[in-house]
Amino acid sequence: MSDELSYIENEEGGFAIPCQIKIAEDCVQVGEFCESKEDACHWVEEECWISSGEGYFCLQCNEQIMRNIVKLETKKMN
Numbered sequence: 001m002s003d004e005l006s007y008i009e010n011e012e013g014g015f016a017i018p019c020q021i022k023i024a025e026d027c028v029q030v031g032e033f034c035e036s037k038e039d040a041c042h043w044v045e046e047e048c049w050i051s052s053g054e055g056y057f058c059l060q061c062n063e064q065i066m067r068n069i070v071k072l073e074t075k076k077m078n
């Protein structure tokens, strides 16, 4: 488990992992606040967030990336 991940800490001392890219309109923005960084990490993994190596991004943003790729490929064909 990497310590280089960025966490958001709330007033109760909970930790959550923010979505790294936040490009989707319906982006989750931030994962659920948990008691520890490890729990915050487990939460995003259970939600199947995508690991980028440096952080995580949510499924909504992943779908947005896919749509962008499709758009780019469509442009290339024209």
Ligand SMILES: [Zn+2]
Residues within 6 Å of the ligand: 019, 020, 021, 022, 023, 024, 027, 028, 029, 057, 058, 059, 060, 061
């Ligand atoms: Zn997101």
